[in-house]
Structures are given as structure tokens and as C-alpha cells.
Amino acid sequence: MSSLNLDDFTDLIERPDGGTRRDAEERRARLTVPPGALGRLDDLAEWLSAAQGTVPVRAVARPRVVLFAGDHGVAELDVSKRAAGTAAGLVREALDGASGGAVLARRLGVGLRVVDMSVDCDPDELPKDVSRHRVRRGSGRVDVEDALTPQEAEAAFRAGMAVADEEVDSGTDLAVLGDLSVGGTTAAATLIAALCGTDASVVTGRGGDPVDDLAWMRKCAVVRDALRRARPVLGDQLQLLATVGGADLAAATGFLLQCAVRRTPVILDGVVSAACALVGQRVAFRAPDWWLAGHASGEPAQAKALDRMAMEPLLDQGVRVGGAVGGLLALPLVQAAAALAAELPERTEQTDADADTGTDTGTGTGTGTDATADEPADA
Template identity: 25%
Template sequence: MFDIISPLENVTLDFVSELQDKIDFKTKPQGSLGLLEQVAFKVALVQQTLTPVLTKPSIVVFAADHGVADEGVSLFPQVVTEQMVLNFLAGGAAINCFSNQHAIDLKIVNAGVKANFEQIDNANFINQPIAAGTHNFAQQAAMSKEQCLAAINKGADITQQQFDQGCNVIGFGEMGIANTTSAAAIMAAILNLSGQQSAGKGTGIDQKTVLIKAKVIDDAIEKYQLHDADALTVLQTVGGFEIAMMVGAMLKAAELSMLVLVDGFIASSAALVASEMNDDFLQYTQFCHQSEEQAHQLLLTKMAAMPLLNVGMRLGEGSGVAVAYPLIVSAVSFLNEMASFADAGVSEGH
């Protein structure tokens, strides 16, 4: 579906060695900039240049409603999805504050909210829903195969639009009441876990509701035999339109050799699906933070991901991407601007 090639296939061993030497022989002890050195290496490898540049950074927030909210798995009513979309468009959410702070272009996408946004005229709003929310996957599959593929393709189209406007670093966020249940179900199905291992407190539910969420997940995995299913079937059966659009958007970004910035638990579940669909996808990703959602650390570990931040966030919206972005800028800055030992006339260590 997407033609993603490992960035290592298009560079020589000499390039990789030269890049590592450039990082190692800056005026610092080797490895002393920690994870920033790994980020610099990744950005340069993705862009296949020793002097990478971040241009027109963008965050796309996909919003959709979930039928599984009917099972009582969320603290908030479904109407909050619509209300938060309006808040995004009014500039009043955390993601607005953080993206404005760091000059990141922000797009809001109605992937499938139970609301009518036809009257909204906003250049940063993309109103292309697949349907007014998914079905309740406790009763039937969340979406049809055709709907799932349509969402993936629409997400890819949105990334292509950002790329065509000069963007080469793109992050993804989401909004959707009950979408932690979908994300946890995706994780449990693909990684062969139980609902109890993947379900967390989401927006702040109590332990009794967490157990309800876990049972909904376990029952769905059993009902649809999802432990034996491929990732696309899992996404179709228990996913959401915003998660499916994120999958397509992420895969397209990797195909276009863009740096893909992954937010928290829900965005990571989309990255998990994308990684199952293409073995080379994760080489283009940078995970931005470890969420307080209880299963996120396990999910990151399964993808061998090292997030940039662990500051107790669990908001979604792409907020972790926006907060972590300056660290990526710093990584690129030291690679391009910091003197080497030879340039500065500083003696190297033995």
C-alpha cells in the first residue's frame, strides 16, 4: 500500500560512518548529549544529509467519535469530542498554546465526529469525516473494510498536502472520547495481551471502570478472534476513524522521507499498526513522550522506542509532540553548528 524503503538502503557505509564521526567528534565527550545524539543521527539519516534542516513543522490532530463509548468506558460524554474540536479551532486548547509557542503549523481534521461542522470556515480545519463515529465494537466491527481503507487513504492525502507545502517534519495527535479503549484493544490484539494489561485510566476513570474497559477489550478479542488477525483487520474491527487516518498519515510521511513525530498512547497504537504494515516504518519515527497511561511504557518497549520526555502527560491532542519539538531542533542545531575538536583546536580525549 505504501512504498517505504529503509533509509539505510539509500546511503553508503561511508555516509553512516561520516555521520557518526561528525556527532562523536564535536567538542564534547562522546555520548554526553545523550538521546539528542541519537535524534541528530536519525534526522540526518532520514534526510540523508550531514546537514539536515527542519522545515515548516506541522502537527495534524485527527478527531472522531467511538461507538464503544456506549459501554461506559469513559469519564466524559461523547459530545466533548465536538466541543474540543471547536475549542481547537478557537485556539483555546493546550495544543494551540504549545504549537503557537514553537511556530508549528496546526491542522484539525474531522475524521468522524458526531457533529455537523459544515458552517465552519477555518483555513486550519479539514472537514472530511468517514462517518459520524464508529460502531460500538462490543456489538459489531467498528467500521467496514472499505471505511478503514478510506480513512487510511485520507490520512495519506493530508500528509501529502503538508509535504507539498514544504513540510518535512510532521507530528500527529488525536481527540475522541473512548479512544483509549480502541487504542488499548489494538495493542492487546496485536501484542497478544489481555485487556487488563492494556487498559488504563484514560481521561481519569476509576478502577471499577478500568475493569469494565478491560472486559470490553477481552470480549471483543474473543468475539472477533483478533489475536490471530492481521493489523489491518484489528484496526477495522476495534479502531477509530482518527486512528485509521493517523495510520495512513504516518505511513505516507515515511514514504515521503519525512520525520514522523509520535505523541502519546493513542498515536502510538497507530504507529504500532503502521509498523505491522511496513517493517521499515519505525526508522522514520521519533516518539515524543511516555504517557501516564499505564500500558504506554509496555507499548513503547515492544517497538524498541526511546521517547524524548517523561513528564507525566496524558492529554493527547499532539501536545507531547509540540512540547518535545524544541529538543529535536536542539539536536539538529548541535549537529550543524557545534564545532569539532579539529575546528576549535581543542585536544581530544584518549
């Protein structure tokens, strides 16, 4: 019997501070840039200020990419263009700085961490700090068998929590959550279909490297069969992850919930992180207030999950590749929102008076006659 009580998260997770958010909104109304002129950046800055519990908002100083990696047994059914059991190659690309996520992380000056939870290779083939949380080699075929044993699911979930604690304790102030998996979108689609009560065809997408019609139909059949196995355990989220999830998804769910406990915001990447977030919402309804949807991946399951959590993606650039690429693309928006909210000056009484009378003080905020280029600035 599991010693992990997921109900505890409901009591441990609080919403970002509402009073701080109101203070941030009031401060925003006093800035020289008119309210509403910055669009969603205002909402982002106020959300981040509430998460930090401070006004003005602090800059995001130490963001971190966390990628949970694993192989999924369903990949052997040719539901993906990538061959089954090849997640190790994705891990090596990321570690070598050759993946899309690694390139963006390097360009943005963001640290990147890969956590092997169930990669199908000898653990000695990967660095020890990458594989030290691994719970098994590969996951079961979720259409005919459980992905994990209950003990493995709990171990993976706890590993995700431990990674969150390690990151927060080391100074990470915002995480970008992604995955490195083969077959992971199939497990994610199954989780989302089960939790949203939809059919397989509604949530099944074609993956980051789009598959053809025949492979898509095979994928739909796998999700359909896995759904039959998922529905009887919908009331137990840890058992649901064991039945049709996988070690990487269980770890990512634990990571998300523990980040919320630790009051640390997270940017979600694609459909896999969205599925884990949806499971997390079932565990603790306040938890999604700590998460942002980085981008729309084009996967129908992701759209379904984000709609259920009332999350609007920050970007929609048609990016289908995983590995936190979409989440990293959204990071500069969050950083820009924080910088503008913190560094734009507040209006002075003189500025307000000039605005009321239409006098131009040379600051560009007046509505009176424009000064010429040859006129000296006001003393």
C-alpha cells in the same frame, strides 16, 4: 474487495540512509564537545541527519501538528469521564487556540491542522477544510459491532495518506501526530492488546482524565469483548482497523505509513498514535525507523506498544492529556539536537595538538594552567 494493497508499503518504505548516519557519527566525533557529552541529543541528530540524507543535519524549519479527530461508540458505556459524542468540543478548542496542544503550537511557532474523520456532529458545524475527509459520523461500538465498514476503513486510510502527501508537498519537514477523540484510548488499547497478545487488564489504562475503579473495570470489559472480535482478523491490518479501530485511527495509520514513504519523520504523541504506529509496523517493518516516541503518557498500552517497537520515549513528565501536548514538548529537543550538531565547530589540528600537550589556547578546551581574567586573548 479492497483495491488498497498494504503489502506495497513494504517495498515502498526504506530505512533512513545508513551511510548518511555513519557520516554524521564521524562528523560528531570531530566536534569540540566531547562525544557522549550530549547524551541522547547525539542519537537524535544522527537519526534526523539520516532521515534528511544530509550532513550536517538541517534545522527543522517547518514542523506541523496533525490531529485526527473522531468519536467512538464505546464512549456511551461510560469508559471515559468525557461524555460520548463530544469530540466536536475538543476540535473547537483546538481551532480556537484554547487547547493545550494549540497553546504549545502557538508558543513554538508550529502550524496545527485538525482533520475530522468521524466526529459525531453535523459536518456543517465545523470548517469545511476540517471536515472534508470525514468518512462517517461516529464509530461503531467495537465490543459488539465493527467500528467501520471495510469501505469506510479504506477511505479513512486513504485520507490519512492524502493528508501526509499534502503536508509534505507544502513543505512540512517533521510532523507531530496526535488525536482528538472520545473513547479513542479504548480502541487503542484493544489494538495493542490484539497485536501484542496480551490480556485486557494489562493494557487498559484510566485515560487522560483518570476514571475511577468502576469505570476502569467497565473499560477492561469492553477491551476484553473487543479483543474476541479482533483476534480472528489479525492477519489483515485494514480489517483490524475496521473491526476494532475507528476512522481516526485508520487515518492516522495511513498518515504514518505515507510519511515513511515520503521520508518525513514523525513524533508520536500518546497511546492512540502508538497504537497506529504498531499497526503500521505490522504493515511495513521498516516504517518505525521514521518515528519517534515523544513522551511516556502513563498509559500501559502505550508502554507495551513502544516496547514492542523498541522505542524509548524522549520525555517522561507525567503528561496525560492528549492533543499532541507530549509530542510538542519533545519537539524542542529534536530542534536543539539538530542545532547543536549543525552549529558546533569541528576541532582544528591546533586544538587537537593543544589537547595532546595540555596547552591552554584560551578557548576553554585546554588542560594546562588557567589564564587569568586580566590576560589578553591570544591573537
